Amino acid sequence: MKLRHVTLHQLRIFASLAETMSFTRAAEELHLSQPAVSIQVKRLEESVGMPLVEQIGKRIFLTQAGRELATACGDVLGRLRVLSEDMSGMEEGVKGPINLAAITSAKYFMPHLLGVFLRDYPAVEPRLTITNQSRVLARLRDNEDDLVIMGSLPEEMSSDLDAQFFLDNPLVVVAPPDHPLVGKRKIPLARIAEERFLAREPGSGTRAARTRLFVEHGLSANIYMELGSSEAIKRAVMAGLGISVLSQHSLGLELEAGLLTTLDVEHFPLMRQWYAVHRRDKKLSNTASRFLEFLLQDGSRIWSDVRPHVRAAVEQPPAKARKTPSRAR
Structure with a gap:
C-alpha cells in the first residue's frame, strides 16, 4: 500500500464517484472526461492495493475498501474545507x-x-x-x-x-375555540386521551414526546388522523377535526387571532428544549x-424580543370601511 502517492485530486474524484455511483456523472460534476476519471480511480486502486469499485451489470458498487476510503475522503475533504473557511475568516472576518x-x-x-x-x-x-x-x-x-x-x-x-x-420549547394541547373543554382547569390526561387526536407522522419529535408522556401514564392517544406538518395540523384543528399537541412557538398568530386556543391539561405545558x-x-x-x-x-433573548412583533401583525385593527355620505336629494 502506497498511500503517500495518493493525491487530493484523486480523493476528490473518488469522493464524487462514491456520491454519484457513476463515472459519467462524476466526470460531469468535476468537468473532466470520463476516461480521465477512470484513469485516476485506477491509479488510486494501485496505490491502495485493492479494488475500490466493482461493476455488476451496468451498475457500479463500492467494495468494502471503497466504502472505507469514501468515508476517509469525506473526512479529509471536509477538514480542508473547514481549514479554508477558517483562514478566510481570519483574514476577512465571519463569512x-x-x-x-x-x-x-x-x-x-x-x-x-x-x-x-x-x-x-x-x-x-x-x-x-x-x-x-x-x-x-x-x-x-x-x-x-x-x-x-x-x-x-x-x-x-x-x-x-x-x-x-x-x-425552551414548551409543547401545549391545542383545540378549536368552541371545544367543550375550553375553560376547564387541570383536565386529566386520561380525559384528553379520549379525544380525537391529530398527530404528526412517525419520526416527528413532537409526536415522540407526547407518546412518551402518555405511555408513562399507561395511556395511548386516540389517533384520528396523521398529518405531515404543524401547519396542516393547525388547519385541521381549526376545522374541528380534533385536538393536538404542538410547540407553543408555532401558535403565536393563531392564538392572538382567536383561531385556536390551548387547553389546561395536567402535565402540560410539556417542557422540551x-x-x-x-x-x-x-x-x-x-x-x-x-x-x-x-x-x-x-x-x-432575541426570540423573546421578536415574538411580540410577530404577534403584533394580527393585533392591528382592520381598516374600517368609510361610509359614503348620502347625497341631499
Missing part, C-alpha cells in the same frame, strides 16, 4: 457558507434568528434545511451539516454528539463557531 438543518417545528424561530445574525454578518452564505426528526438524524449521522437544531437527542449517538441548550448539535469529532468553521456562540448567548 462564507454555513450548512444548518433543523426539525420542522424550528421553522417558526430559526429564520428570525438567522436573519438577525446575517444583519451582523452579511457575508455569511447560509443554507437552512428544514425536515422531520428522522431525516435530521440521518443528516447528522452522515455529517452533512455544520450544526443541527433539534429538540431530542438520540441515545444511540449521545456519546458522539456535542449538544448545547439555547431555547432546543439544542444546537454537532458531531463531537467535527471541527467547526470560524463561521459555524460564531453562529453557535450567537445562539447560546443571544438566541433566547
